[in-house]
Amino acid sequence: MHCQSQDFDTLDRRLIDCYQRDLPVCSRPFHAMAERLGASEEQVIERLQRLETLGVLSRVGPVFDHALAGASLLAAVAVPEEQRDAFAELINQVPGVNHNYAREHHYNLWFVMTAAEERSLDERLTQLETTLGRTILRLPMLESFHIDLAFAIPWAELEGI
Known part of the structure; x- marks a missing residue:
């Protein structure tokens, strides 16, 4: 809209x-x-x-500082393009999965997974690999960057649009 x-x-x-x-x-x-x-x-x-x-x-x-709230990492998996949505649904069912999105790349499904601690995170990812029958690329964060996504809205300028 x-x-x-x-x-x-x-x-x-x-x-x-x-x-x-x-x-x-x-x-x-x-x-x-x-x-x-x-x-x-x-x-x-x-x-x-x-x-x-x-x-x-x-x-x-x-928005939480995940380093203080538990464990998390960016993950990616390569799946057949024609089955991508079905694989995405399987991934979305796992506790702690968020930001699941498709990319145009060999690794075509990317998601963030969180857990209370590293051991639980690793167990969830290992179980998900078994469920998917695919190896998951695990990309732990090495350095944190804060990106401020707040924007000043120029309401007066928008009035004429």
Whole structure:
């Protein structure tokens, strides 16, 4: 769905501007957001759901420092292209799998897997190799880089579009 800037009122815009990062860490984050924005918790939740439905937001949630939260790694597997979706479904069923995506490469399915500790991560990957009948390329992170994906939205400039 294609949205125009005029489709967003002040509350929508403030939600987008204020919470691309720094979501409140508390038992009721939407309530804390609502207090800051002068809205109700229900309004904030409804707006976030609407923005997600419109395709403006892809997700609302925290980004964890995986090194502090357990073990994780990037993994890749080469599967027959005509069976890629079926293999992807098998991978998606494994606990801790996220960011599963196709690439145009010999290794054509890539995913991130997380677990509480290295031993569990290795066990899950080994079991998945057995399930898939394929060797999984394991790419542990050697160095961490923080990429800030928050963007300043030039609302005034968008008005004429």
